[in-house]
Amino acid sequence: MELVLVNLIDGLVTGLLLFMLSAGLTLIFSMMGVLNFAHASFYMLGAYFAYQISLGLGFWMGLLLAPLIVGVMGAGVERYGLRRVHQYGHVPELIFTFGLALLIEELVQFIWGKNQMPYDIPEVLNFTAFAIAGNSIPAYKIFMIFISISIFIGLLYILTKTRVGMIIQAALSYPRTVESLGHNVPLIFMGVFGVGTALAGVAGVIAGPVLGTFPGMAFVLGSIVFVTIVIGGLGSLWGALVASLLIGWITTFAKSYNVRMEDILNGIGIVTPSDLEDNIFRDLWTLTSPQIADILPYILMVLILIFRPYGLFGKRDA
Amino acid sequence: MNAITDTTPALAIEDLRKSFGKAEIIRGVNLRIGKGERHAVIGPNGAGKSTLFNLITGRFPPTSGKVSLHGKNLAGMAPFQINRMGLSRSFQITNIFPKMTVFENVRCSLLWSKGYRYSFWNLVSKSRDLTESADAILDQINLLNRRDLPAGVLSYAEQRALEIGITIAGGADLIMLDEPTAGMSHSETDYIVDLIRKVTEDKTLIMVEHDMGVVFGLADYISVLVYGEIIATGRPEEVRANPKVQEAYLGAALEAEH
């Protein structure tokens, strides 16, 4: 039972981290209709910038400055890249962000090399917060949860309670109307893109020390983020939250409990073949849940897209 | 049986309703359109004319009610299935293939009715029948001299003509035109009216139109749709004389025109 609680906490950390990325991505998507393939690359940039800053000014300045730099870069990408490609249609936009993702990875390797960076948890947070049945919960995890939740609340507040948020929400659905009301919609777009990427930057800053700061980090996380927002429903912030937590918990629990395919198949009445060694389905029989834990989101996504093409919370055809 | 088929209307609509959320846009429409009729649906803006078209052609599913084409119920059919049964429509906002040539636009609309379906063993350029039919239609809509231009670069009136060409090319016997003359000058309108008359010979025509000149010049029958209900149907002169119509719509419109 205690282990369930521990897993719930671990899954929450993963889920909230995913949410920080998917929130920005889904905001950008619902506003501009662009699925930003390079989103996770900004997450990576966040981690690298924070590492570089932490060498000179310490972790906390990194946490403060790196997201700002990433956000400015994101806004620049929108202003000088995406806006230009926008006229050609959505597919070239998607392809542009795809190319950008490749380019950023190359750039990071050019500057920082290919090895993993020794970017570490700050000393102040490097202790065990508490332990549940011998499983220690590091303070840094609590810190991650705290940061993610405050960002979520902040985002929710800005979107629903402030004037800027109202304009953004209106611009999401009726960009032309908002434009004719005298608001500078391109500026709003640029701002949203900047904020979205800055959020990814924050995620990178706080995840870098635990998940590793290396050139492949964007790729490892990138496709999962798309999966998340597709499952949640493109353009739905709540969907992104639910899907992030769902994926966080599913993968954590699948890793923690050794569910074997053999048991499942036997459970539904299929008898293990006696010649398992030579059976062509032998690989299926010996499958275990930790083996496929990180592939489960893809399976989930394909299933959801087949049966509910707009995702869990998606309303309109994106 | 024979006697019955003869009297089966080309299109029959029974108590058709459509709601978007709480708002009921089409509120129980009943309409019978006989074979060979030219029928115009008129009504003020927001009356639900385009929605009615979309319900008939399967673009939206109705909330309730029934549409039948030549006696066959269309419930649950997709647009392409309805089209295959001999109903073809145009759109209020020009809806063509802008990157294809004019000729190809027409040729594409001929493919299904000429029996090519999903063929991957015929070459379109090798079929003289296809080329000749497409050219004949281009001739009919006076676009032969624009044959090899991308449709997107045509003038507005030419695009509208092409839209009609695409609509009639498949040889459907029920043609539905949604505001074919919207946004046109007088001379352009005359051109389109002639064109419609020419190409809908021996066919059933249903059209939505705002220009009363066009309506009274073309239509055998007129239905007036106001707030999702048909308040009058009949010969043009009957409708013109109907006090309800005059009150709701026509009077104002006719006055405005003079």
Added chain:
Amino acid sequence: MSEQDQITTDPTKPAQRMRAGSMTLSLTPWLVSGFVLLILPLVFTNNSAITIMNQMAITIVFALAYNMLLGQGGMLSFGHAVYAGVGGFGCMHIMNASDFFSTLPLPLLPVFGGLFGMALAMIVGSFSTRSAGTVFAMISLGVGELIAACSIIIVAFFGGEEGISGDRTYGLPFFGVEFLKQIEVYYLIAGWLMISAALMYLFSRTPIGRMANAVRDNPERAEFLGYSARWVRFYSFIFSGFFAGVAGALFAINYEILTEENLNTASSGVILLVTFLGGVGFFFGPIIGAIAFTLLQTVLSLQTELWAFYAGVLFVATVMFFPGGLAGLIMMHVPAFKFGKARLLLMPYLKTLLPAVIGILGLSALVEMTFHVRHAATGENEMTLFWTTFDSHSFLPWIIALVVTAVAFWVTRRNTPEMVEAWHKANTFPGGGA
């Protein structure tokens, strides 16, 4: 998003008028290509050149198959490698089924590869082609990731990380040819390249091929013409799967090994890159893209570690500035040639583009020097660039590179208006008017 999902280039550009759709069915380019394919090995005689040409030909088939989706059908797939991969894996299993393989002439193997690819495309297409646009792209990504992940788990079919290998020479000799030599394989692949390219071109001229274009541009209108957009997409998808499978089979024949690499997202990304680089709007675009990219990958990577970086820059620049790709650039010049005014462009091009090229080379020199200073061994200050060896830690080379780059770009900038003017002149119909 789905309805507007299409590759649009500026409709005012004359190149638009020369889309694949309106090109006349002429045999000349085919005869020329066939002849070129025939004599290429006589020009480039050694095995590595033939290996690179084989790789090119395989990429061309694959890219053409991919463009059946992206360019002609408007469907963006992020997981197309799996259809080629599964086609290849299927063929490899046939090669290893020695009883059957010894009765099968090797040149027929790609048919089976195609059928494998097509079968998988039928399964996936049955649900993925319901919509184009983002949903299609995401399903393709998900399915691609799934199958790539399965390739490591399901060892029985995919052979795990090592993949599976076979020997092409165990097939039934084909008119006495056993395909021991690279050159024999080259002609097999070249033959299949011609066949598949011709078939794919002809497909685009069939009713379903034309409707694929129509559905790409305006799926709704196509539905009102009696065509189910979904089925049109489905047919494009399975035919694309077929030819992708053929490409996979050719890969199996050429390399005699298939691994996880043939299925993963990186390979899918590469084919997207290749196709877009070449130009999706024209039938021959992917061919140019495949040739350019293979050269970039094999030849440039011998020269610099940073080749992937340059490829990335090139790709992003293409998307931003030349969405028509290389083919679009070429076709832009057709009107000028038609008007007989292409001569007008020659000098302005030389004056503008030559400095631009020099500027870009200068820039890349700076990049290479920076990289060398950062990453080379201590004491190894010497580096060789553009056939000159110098000390990357001394000032002079830096100054030269900087000056050359700056001057070159300055000249480019200065001459650009002249080129633009010449461009307008060359594209004006002779005798006034537009």
Added chain:
Amino acid sequence: MRNTTKLGVSTALALIIGATSAFAEDIKIAFIDPLSGPFAATGTNGLHQFQFAADKLVNEKGGVLDGQTFEVIGFDNKISPKESLIQLQVAIDQGIRYVVQGNSSGVANALTEAIDKHNRRNPESRVLFLNYAAVDPALTNDKCNFWHFRFDANADIKMDALTDVIAANEDIKKVYVIGQDYSFGKAVAAAAEANLAEKRSDIEIVGNELHPIGKVKDFTPYARKVVSSEADAVITGNWGADMLGLGKSIIENGFTGPIYTYYAAGSGITAAFGEGGKGTIRLISEGQINPPASDESTAYYEAFKAKYPDGNIDQSRIANTIGMLAQAIQEAGTATDVVAVATALEGMEYDSMWGSKIYMRPQDHQAIQNMHIAVHTDEGVTFDYDNSGFGVVTETTVEMAGMDSPTTCEMQRP
């Protein structure tokens, strides 16, 4: 500049044609490994070690035969089997007769098969494959061939040595095995299970599991299981980011016992583990780095560090590969007849400066040598890795590990 461009175009063409023929004086060795992409760091460092070894051990000593020198040329295979085969062809066309490769058993498998086929089909341009790091046992068992030589111990031999050490440690009662879900990870797990059952049947394997390779973002749940299983030791064959992620996570979640690894050193991993991994991370490998095995190796390493301050000698077998090849060419009296060179390599005994005799077993072309279990620490480190102050210090040595290990290889000699 314009001339240069012109020259460039023609040279590029010449390159495509690839008409560069080998100079008779040089013995060219093709290094086919990743020089770009995510594994480029390992590949580049390997290339440096090869070039350094060729210079130091051969060229500076006057070369082989009548003064022929070694030249190691890098070919970027982007860790892709397909690219490797293309680069192999390019290398062969340049007249290269020796190919070295090590990263990824998948690539090694592709190369060994391609070379076997090539040598059968083109007897005039046969090549030898010197595998310096790919440890898939199959390469010297079912898939062995005459042209392939392995200079690293294979995964089974390493596990054999590793379990010898574990078996000798009475404190270890429970072992947790975890690895990447692919052939190598599975081979490690199977070998661990078999060896432990044989040597110490009382040891309980409390966990044996696989995780997707390169896809895991967060290793915490796996680490939790390791900790809660109360294992005394962990065995993993992980490499790269998966090694680092798993190791860090296990340590962070409170595990203090030894973590026996194959690849937890160098390439930034040592630096990233840093203080956290001290005394916990163990590495099984050939070649003793700390304390230095000989004066020669000390001088060699110092010279290497002087040239590549950011580099590590984390693959001491590279020097052995070059040394043994030079000796074989010398014995065979030719560098062009690779059959003669291969025959000379078979059964060769070579004294490595890293403190071991190396015996190239003729039955399967597997090098037999001392294996060391080293610990990640900052104490007693003469040569650190990644300039981090941390390095690996040998704790235990298994002499001539796997000398009588079985092989299923049926060597076909030409």
